[in-house]
Amino acid sequence: MKTTETPAPPPAESGSAVPVTKVGLPTKKPPTEKKSEGSVLNAFSHGILVIWAIMVVLPLLWAVMTSFKDDSSIFGSPWSLPDKLHFDNWSRAWTEANMSDYFLNTILVVGGSLIGTLVLGSMAAYVLARFDFPGNRFIYYLFIGGMSFPIMLALVPLFYVVNNMGLLNSIHGLILVYIAYSLPFTVFFLTAFFRTLPTSVAEAAFVDGASHSRTFFQIMVPMAKPGLISVGIFNFLGQWNQYMLPTVLNTDPDKRVLTQGLVQLAVSQGYKGDWSGLFAGLVMAMLPVLAAYIVFQRQVVQGLTAGALK
Amino acid sequence: MQHGKYRFIVGFLALPLGLYALFVVWPFIQSIYYSFTDWTGLSPEFKMVGLDNYRRMLDDEIFWKSLQHSLMFAVVLPLVTISLALFFAFMINVGGRRRKGGPVISGVRGSSFYKIVYFFPQVLSIAIVALLFAFAYNPDSGAINSFFRGIGLDGLQPLWLGDPDLALWCVMAVLVWSTVGFFVVLFSAGMASIPADLYEAALLDGAGRAATFFRITLPLLWDTVQSGWVYMGILALGAESFAVVQIMTTGPGGPDYSTTVMVLYVYQKAFRDGQAAYATTIGVALLIVTLAFAAVVMRLGRRERLEY
Numbered sequence: 317m318k319t320t321e322t323p324a325p326p327p328a329e330s331g332s333a334v335p336v337t338k339v340g341l342p343t344k345k346p347p348t349e350k351k352s353e354g355s356v357l358n359a360f361s362h363g364i365l366v367i368w369a370i371m372v373v374l375p376l377l378w379a380v381m382t383s384f385k386d387d388s389s390i391f392g393s394p395w396s397l398p399d400k401l402h403f404d405n406w407s408r409a410w411t412e413a414n415m416s417d418y419f420l421n422t423i424l425v426v427g428g429s430l431i432g433t434l435v436l437g438s439m440a441a442y443v444l445a446r447f448d449f450p451g452n453r454f455i456y457y458l459f460i461g462g463m464s465f466p467i468m469l470a471l472v473p474l475f476y477v478v479n480n481m482g483l484l485n486s487i488h489g490l491i492l493v494y495i496a497y498s499l500p501f502t503v504f505f506l507t508a509f510f511r512t513l514p515t516s517v518a519e520a521a522f523v524d525g526a527s528h529s530r531t532f533f534q535i536m537v538p539m540a541k542p543g544l545i546s547v548g549i550f551n552f553l554g555q556w557n558q559y560m561l562p563t564v565l566n567t568d569p570d571k572r573v574l575t576q577g578l579v580q581l582a583v584s585q586g587y588k589g590d591w592s593g594l595f596a597g598l599v600m601a602m603l604p605v606l607a608a609y610i611v612f613q614r615q616v617v618q619g620l621t622a623g624a625l626k
Numbered sequence: 627m628q629h630g631k632y633r634f635i636v637g638f639l640a641l642p643l644g645l646y647a648l649f650v651v652w653p654f655i656q657s658i659y660y661s662f663t664d665w666t667g668l669s670p671e672f673k674m675v676g677l678d679n680y681r682r683m684l685d686d687e688i689f690w691k692s693l694q695h696s697l698m699f700a701v702v703l704p705l706v707t708i709s710l711a712l713f714f715a716f717m718i719n720v721g722g723r724r725r726k727g728g729p730v731i732s733g734v735r736g737s738s739f740y741k742i743v744y745f746f747p748q749v750l751s752i753a754i755v756a757l758l759f760a761f762a763y764n765p766d767s768g769a770i771n772s773f774f775r776g777i778g779l780d781g782l783q784p785l786w787l788g789d790p791d792l793a794l795w796c797v798m799a800v801l802v803w804s805t806v807g808f809f810v811v812l813f814s815a816g817m818a819s820i821p822a823d824l825y826e827a828a829l830l831d832g833a834g835r836a837a838t839f840f841r842i843t844l845p846l847l848w849d850t851v852q853s854g855w856v857y858m859g860i861l862a863l864g865a866e867s868f869a870v871v872q873i874m875t876t877g878p879g880g881p882d883y884s885t886t887v888m889v890l891y892v893y894q895k896a897f898r899d900g901q902a903a904y905a906t907t908i909g910v911a912l913l914i915v916t917l918a919f920a921a922v923v924m925r926l927g928r929r930e931r932l933e934y
Contacts, residue, residue: 361721361734368714369743372807376746378769379758391767395776440642443635455643462650466864466916468889469909472667472896473653473660496649499642528634557751559869564897575753579873582757595761601754609749613742616749621812 437502462500509543667902711809744807
């Protein structure tokens with residue numbers, strides 16, 4: 317993955333193609349022909365690209381716009397601009413529709429599992445990457461095998477495992493399960509990363525009398541920071557957006573996470589009819605990830621695309 | 627480095643491996659075992675029934691429907707998404723106007739802008755996306771039908787998710803919408819690493835854009851396309867299709883089971899109907915479908931690896 321990702325900008329820009337265009341110049345006719353073809357194609361490609369960009373942005377803008385309208389105009393004229401900005405939708409969603417609780421639950425669950433995933437994932441990955449012991453390969457493949465099987469299959473017995481441990485409908489229960497399900501990709505990614513780090517520094521520290529765990533926490537973890545950030549963002553988005561695990565393992569209305577809460581809200585709004593509040597909640601839930609994406613754009617793209625190329 | 631090595635290894639592996647074994651591996655093994663029992667999930671008692679669940683599954687009309695829909699998700703969805711993404715990525719990276727004295731091959735102006743915008747839906751929760759589109763598809767007051775009314779197409783007011791023939795396509799369209807950007811970015815990275823002199827040579831030989839795409843870009847990108855296909859197929863068979871179908875289509879999975887996919891059927895059998903053993907049986911079928919799908923894609927896509 318890294319190899320296709322990192323050299324991305326240089327070849328496109330620095331492929332100094334000037335000589336070839338010059339070679340093409342002497343025969344006067346083809347270039348002019350090519351040029352007109354090129355500009356037709358250019359208009360064509362821009363047209364198509366713009367259309368898709370609109371198709372991506374329009375539903376999101378529509379949601380934002382709708383979140384400021386009152387119920388009657390949501391149904392009466394879905395495309396018209398709001399008559400005035402109904403900020404009360406937002407405050408109603410935040411307090412009455414429990415969005416504040418859902419946010420808090422999500423932050424607790426994702427915060428806990430993100431830290432746990434990174435700590436446990438990097439520990440396991442470090443051992444698997446750097447130490448030779450019987451069963452190393454087996455454990456490695458056991459971990460990464462989890463990336464490809466359908467979670468739903470394990471979900472039915474998982475429900476009863478969690479239930480028997482008394483962890484059903486609890487924040488810490490969800491955290492433990494999130495960590496377990498995030499480990500395959502995290503271990504896979506970080507094992508590859510630890511292998512690329514130089515061994516000499518760690519060996520020097522060890523010779524100086526540092527213990528294995530001290531070497532790990534004080535030398536290897538700081539060195540692995542870029543990898544930890546990439547995999548951390550990947551896990552943050554995955555865990556923040558998780559829907560299936562909480563739907564099955566967390567049915568207590570007070571413990572709902574954002575995605576779950578919104579879906580429940582949509583179902584119950586069918587009777588209560590506060591659609592504008594629901595839209596406000598929907599937009600509210602989108603904002604943190606969109607903001608995170610815009611700020612950490614590079615890392616997000618790197619972290620996510622790394623997942624596809626196992 | 628021998629001193630205390632094994633104690634260290636055990637100490638570092640115990641917790642992660644323990645959690646993983648307890649919450650992932652053990653339930654996974656259990657579920658295969660349960661598929662041979664008559665366990666309801668409601669009471670702790672059950673007995674072995676051999677292949678009864680599997681026989682029942684083969685006679686279950688809804689299972690066949692869900693299998694058919696899941697296969698659609700695994701084949702049509704990646705096909706559409708990846709074709710669109712390849713097209714966009716090629717436009718973005720190679721579709722630019724040739725500027726005098728500039729590189730032979732260049733992207734359109736604002737290519738990084740397109741990549742940023744296209745990737746947007748990818749970071750949103752699929753649950754939130756599904757909710758949003760459920761509103762947009764609403765036949766009376768939804769954004770799509772009122773848009774049709776607005777441009778004078780009053781006669782064209784499909785029921786969308788309420789129409790058994792359309793519902794599955796509507797749901798798939800949402801997944802296409804949310805995933806295309808991811809592949810555009812993925813393929814763009816791959817295209818950018820193709821050496822420019824290959825394009826130069828092709829242009830000198832008089833190749834047009836289409837020929838350039840099929841003779842150079844696609845073959846050199848083939849590995850990425852293939853692993854992207856497997857990745858998307860696994861997602862489409864699993865978590866993503868669960869969320870969209872469960873949230874967007876009401877009732878038992880669309881009108882007349884027209885959108886039920888295998889994951890949703892597993893969920894319903896286990897947690898709604900109290901037939902945990904039968905649910906795990908469908909889960910095993912889903913596992914087999916997933917593995918077979920990956921094997922077929924890898925096999926069909928096998929080509930000589932191109933070095934450059």
